[in-house]
Amino acid sequence: MLLEQLINGVTLGSIYAIVALGFTLVFGVLGIINMAHGEIFMVGAFVGVITTGVLKWPLWLAFIAAIVVTGILGYLLERITLRPLRGKKGVSHLAPLISTIGVSILLENLSHHIFGAGNKPFRTPFSEISIEVGSVTIYLVQIVIFVISIILMMGLSIWLSKSKAGKALRATAENLETASILGVDTKKIITLTVVIASAMGGIAGILVGMAFNSVSPQMGLSIGLKGLAIIILGGMGNIKGAMVGGLILGLSETFLVAYGDSGYRDAIAFIMIIIILLIRPQGIFGSKTAEGR
Amino acid sequence: MLTEILNPYYLQIGSFILLNILLAISVYVPLSSGQLSLGSAGFMGIGAYTSALLTIHFDVPIIVGILAGSLVAGLLGIIVGIPSLRLSGVFLAIATLGLGEVIRVIFVNWESVTNGSIGLTGVPQIGRELLNFTRDFGFNPTVIGLRNNQFVFLMVFILLLILVIATIWFVARQQNSRVGRAFASIQMDEKASESMGINITYYKVLSFAQGAFLAGLAGALFAHVIGYISPSDFSYHRAVEILIFTVFGGSEVILGSVFGATILTLLPEVLRFVSEYRYIIYGILIILLMAVRPQGIIDINVLKWFKGSKRQKGGHVDGSKD
Numbered sequence: 001m002l003l004e005q006l007i008n009g010v011t012l013g014s015i016y017a018i019v020a021l022g023f024t025l026v027f028g029v030l031g032i033i034n035m036a037h038g039e040i041f042m043v044g045a046f047v048g049v050i051t052t053g054v055l056k057w058p059l060w061l062a063f064i065a066a067i068v069v070t071g072i073l074g075y076l077l078e079r080i081t082l083r084p085l086r087g088k089k090g091v092s093h094l095a096p097l098i099s100t101i102g103v104s105i106l107l108e109n110l111s112h113h114i115f116g117a118g119n120k121p122f123r124t125p126f127s128e129i130s131i132e133v134g135s136v137t138i139y140l141v142q143i144v145i146f147v148i149s150i151i152l153m154m155g156l157s158i159w160l161s162k163s164k165a166g167k168a169l170r171a172t173a174e175n176l177e178t179a180s181i182l183g184v185d186t187k188k189i190i191t192l193t194v195v196i197a198s199a200m201g202g203i204a205g206i207l208v209g210m211a212f213n214s215v216s217p218q219m220g221l222s223i224g225l226k227g228l229a230i231i232i233l234g235g236m237g238n239i240k241g242a243m244v245g246g247l248i249l250g251l252s253e254t255f256l257v258a259y260g261d262s263g264y265r266d267a268i269a270f271i272m273i274i275i276i277l278l279i280r281p282q283g284i285f286g287s288k289t290a291e292g293r
Numbered sequence: 294m295l296t297e298i299l300n301p302y303y304l305q306i307g308s309f310i311l312l313n314i315l316l317a318i319s320v321y322v323p324l325s326s327g328q329l330s331l332g333s334a335g336f337m338g339i340g341a342y343t344s345a346l347l348t349i350h351f352d353v354p355i356i357v358g359i360l361a362g363s364l365v366a367g368l369l370g371i372i373v374g375i376p377s378l379r380l381s382g383v384f385l386a387i388a389t390l391g392l393g394e395v396i397r398v399i400f401v402n403w404e405s406v407t408n409g410s411i412g413l414t415g416v417p418q419i420g421r422e423l424l425n426f427t428r429d430f431g432f433n434p435t436v437i438g439l440r441n442n443q444f445v446f447l448m449v450f451i452l453l454l455i456l457v458i459a460t461i462w463f464v465a466r467q468q469n470s471r472v473g474r475a476f477a478s479i480q481m482d483e484k485a486s487e488s489m490g491i492n493i494t495y496y497k498v499l500s501f502a503q504g505a506f507l508a509g510l511a512g513a514l515f516a517h518v519i520g521y522i523s524p525s526d527f528s529y530h531r532a533v534e535i536l537i538f539t540v541f542g543g544s545e546v547i548l549g550s551v552f553g554a555t556i557l558t559l560l561p562e563v564l565r566f567v568s569e570y571r572y573i574i575y576g577i578l579i580i581l582l583m584a585v586r587p588q589g590i591i592d593i594n595v596l597k598w599f600k601g602s603k604r605q606k607g608g609h610v611d612g613s614k615d
Contacts, residue, residue: 033383084584093382094329095587098540099580101533106576113569221529225394228387236384267398270391277388278376 003136005258006251011142013250014149015211018204019223020230020242021156022197028173028237029193032093035100036077038224039107040198044070044205045215046111049120059124066202074198077103078191104220112217119216122209145207152203153243160239169193173237222266229269233276235283244284248272299439304446308518310558311453312511317538317550318460319507324544325468326500327480329386331532332373333508335393336366338400338527340509341516342407345416348517355417359513366509367502374501378494393532400524412523419452419517420445449518456514460507464547476500508535541582543589552591 019041026034044066051062081099129140160166171179172189180186208223209215230249234241249272253265276283316333323330344362347353353361373392380388400407407413424445439447467473475496478486487493516522534557542553560578564571582590 033387081580081584085587088587092544092587094540094544095583097383097386098537099583099587101537102576102579102583104576105533105579106573109572109576113573225390225529229391232384232387261402263402264398267395270394273391274388274395277380277384 001258004138005254007136007138007142009251009254010247011145011211011250012254013247014146014153015204015207015246016223016226016230016250017243017246018149018152018200018207019227020234020246021153021239022201022204023227024231024234024237024239024242025193025197025200027231028239029169029190030082030096032082032096033100033228034077034194034197035097035224036103036107037100037197037201037227038220038222039104039111040070040073040077040220041201041205041208041223042111042215042217042220043073043107044202045122045209045219046115046120046205047202048206048209049122049215053121053123063203063206066206067199070202070205071195071199073107074195074201075191077198078194082190082194104224108217108220115217117217119214122213122215124210141210145211148203148207152200156200157239165189165192226269229273232273232283235285238283238285241283241285299443299447301442301446304443304450306558306562307450308446308453310555311450311457312515312518313535313538313554313558314457314551315460315507315511315514316535317542317554318464318547319504319511320535320539321504321544321547321550322464322507323500323504324539325473325480326476326497327483328497328501329382329536330389330501330504331386331536332389332393333504333535334527334529334532335389335396336370336505336508337512337515337531338393338396338522338524339369340366340512341522341527342400342413342512343509344513345413345516345522346406348417349413349415355419355422355517359510359517362513362516363506363510366512367506370502370505370509371498374498374505375494377501378497390529390532393527394529397524397527400527407524410524412521412526413516414521416516416520416522418445418520419514420449423448423452453514453518456510461547461551468547472496472499537579540589541579543591543595545588545592546596548596549589549591553589556590 019037022037022041023034026032026037047066047069048062051057051065052059057065077100081103082096085095085099124141131138131140131143160170168179168184168189169192171182171184172186172193176186179189204223205215208219226249230245231237231242233248234243234245249269252268252272256262256268257265316337319333319336320330340359340362342362343365344355344358347361348355348358373389377385377388401410403409424441468476475486475491478489478491479493479496483493512527515526538553538557539550540553541557542551543549557575560575561568561571564574567574
């Protein structure tokens with residue numbers, strides 16, 4: 001029982017971590033909170049539903065389709081809503097926040113309009129397959145989700161620390177002007193960041209669809225808010241913090257549902273961030289002070 | 294003639310506009326000292342539930358309930374405001390957003406008191422109480438040619454109008470006082486104002502608590518105007534909606550809040566003929582507005598221009614003064 005809950009918690013946590021990575025990348029580079037990230041994630045989940053359910057494509061193709069669609073959405077988001085605000089004089093730091101909220105309202109209602117309000121099932125060919133180890137049941141879906149998340153996280157970490165583009169991205173996150181002076185094409189890097197973050201949201205969307213076997217236009221909001229809570233928990237713009245924060249949240253939610261009052265499940269994330277903001281405002285792994293940007 | 298103009302539907306929308314103006318001001322006041330609060334939906338819920346529960350279970354008069362609701366929200370604003378002062382910018386926004394969500398989840402789960410997600414029904418309504426009150430004085434609305442329900446909606450509208458005007462007057466007066474200048478200076482530069490001898494802790498908590506109080510007031514009024522409240526009335530969507538009122542209209546001047554709340558409350562009604570798409574249009578509108586005019590529709594320059602053109606019409610051309 002305990003071990004099973006642990007596995008459930010880690011599966012959920014690794015999905016949360018991927019959602020949070022999308023937030024943290026954009027925050028790290030642009031210093032803004034992308035309120036539309038949850039809805040981009042939801043679009044990714046719907047792409048998964050359509051490709052696997054209606055078009056009967058295999059799962060790997062669904063992943064590619066989701067990455068392409070959400071990547072394009074990310075590009076449009078950056079091009080249409082974020083770039084016009086950058087470098088403009090007299091723009092308050094609220095403007096990009098509001099603008100992305102506009103995108104989230106648009107996407108949520110658009111998919112509400114196209115797909116209807118109800119939950120859509122998300123079937124995978126191996127959703128019923130499980131492995132019994134002693135008294136513990138592990139579903140193959142959980143293993144797939146966990147492996148994909150680990151690959152994604154490791155891939156992102158290696159890419160950020162080793163590749164040229166990754167280094168340029170980190171330099172841009174550190175200081176935009178200096179990176180620009182040193183010859184980094186910051187415009188390209190920013191676009192790349194938003195596209196990668198959105199594509200990760202799309203992958204997370206399919207993973208959530210697989211894990212919960214249901215997709216709805218409203219799912220973006222709750223998962224998006226939790227992703228936001230995780231980056232506060234782990235430290236804004238901190239990659240490691242997003243991963244650990246996601247795991248902490250996934251585990252504590254699972255254990256609360258199993259051993260406590262499941263009604264408060266959605267509140268845990270926020271109770272956690274309120275506590276963490278009061279004790280250690282820079283987050284668990286953050287080093288900078290919690291100054292607003 | 295009078296009966297045609299005083300259509301209950303128009304009056305109802307008018308009342309919603311006034312409530313939303315109050316809510317928009319509840320975001321505007323903390324913002325005028327540089328603090329972005331997304332907790333207004335939560336404070337609104339606190340006000341609404343406090344007042345509704347008091348009037349339902351303890352039979353207190355509505356006015357006492359509303360006052361208690363706003364005060365409880367204001368007190369919570371002080372309690373939350375003091376530790377939150379360590380945070381600024383987006384951190385405060387997310388913390389207050391989290392607070393609002395926690396409050397909502399408590400409303401949903403504390404079923405013995407709040408009746409869970411079903412919400413509270415049978416909250417005493419201001420309009421009916423006013424009708425009974427005037428009846429006790431022997432006044433019957435039919436005397437001035439109004440049906441009962443018209444009279445009810447009209448009274449609610451007038452009451453809200455008085456409250457909103459009083460609030461705007463208060464906030465506008467405060468802005469030109471020592472307190473308002475302290476707010477503005479903190480918004481410009483916190484450290485500089487501190488070194489100028491401004492007690493920033495005091496003023497930041499003050500503006501935050503004022504916002505919470507106003508949101509609680511609006512929530513309590515909302516409960517007694519509608520007569521029915523549920524946790525979904527105070528969700529994230531509401532918080533975002535309120536923020537957008539303020540930012541859309543212009544977050545630099547109080548008239549921006551008034552304008553934003555009015556336009557954005559009317560817009561869904563006007564867009565009713567495309568009701569299926571209205572939130573899609575709403576989203577596009579916000580994106581476009583931020584791209585074209587990120588400071589909001591109304592800012593100081595618009596006000597100056599407006600005043601200037603008025604003066605010219607009146608024959609007092611006085612351009613050098615601005």
